[in-house]
Amino acid sequence: GSVGVDDNGDCDTADRTPSQKDANRNGIPCDIVIRLDPYGQGTYTILSDGNVDEDPDDEAYALESIHRSFVLAIGKLGVVFLIGIFVPLFMATGLIRNEMTSGTMHFMLAKPIARGEVFLYRLLGFYALAWVYLTLLIALLAIVSGLMGPSDGFFRFGDLGVWMSVWLASVMAITVYGMLFCTLGVMWKHGMVLALPFAAWELGMILTTLGAPDAAILRFSVIGWAMNIVDAGAALAWQDTPLLIQMGLWGGGNGPLQGAEALNVFWSTPGLDIGALGTIVVSMLVLLFQAAACWLLGSILFKSKEIE
Structure with a gap:
């Protein structure tokens, strides 16, 4: 136009x-x-x-683009990746294994409860704590950024859609990682050794999402699907961002404005080419399937293990 x-x-x-x-x-x-x-x-x-x-108004552009870059960077790297993967890594890996080696698992298995249910119930207790922690943390981040960010009013309500997508993506990521790492802990008493290479793989995948969000290799990860949810939520909440990036990179013909390159790095178009809402639905279904597959494998392994 x-x-x-x-x-x-x-x-x-x-x-x-x-x-x-x-x-x-x-x-x-x-x-x-x-x-x-x-x-x-x-x-x-x-x-x-x-x-x-x-x-152009360089100051106004810089404030807006840097704020959006901050929200995306904290949401993607700080919450969905770091908290989403490391909380389950340190808390869920030994969730079953520690009780197997200490002998306390005997008391739980003495009751007429299937081992698969015990596996699930232990994880549900972990999820109850992790999900509440995530909700409080993201709510605090949303309030602080909404009050401090550039806005015509006292609060940036336009960011809430992005924070909601960050919350949904982090909840789904913790769900899958919790199931996966707990399964690795059941598989071997040194489950952390098995989990660390996977965490390194996921680190490579999240870096890939920043440069090539539609890369096929991302389909073989958890974080790639979680990032799709964040990207789709940002696309719905900030529909003018692609135009904002191009205007900033052009900079009136005099080179990029402050904040344009950072926003260009952290902003990604949803990689499924099925629209923002379709991307969210498909990504959630894939993550739920991954969690269910990990639970099934973990239950089978748990049934085959002898309790010390």
């Missing part, structure tokens, strides 16, 4: 011809045309009449 203004009056001057004032040939003098490239996967073509918006 047509945007931009002659912010300092050097486009609409008497010494410039009408053709010079309408260099992009859209019939509107001294403006900027921004067109979505239908073959560029979300890229834009910017056509300026010249001397238009060459001095």
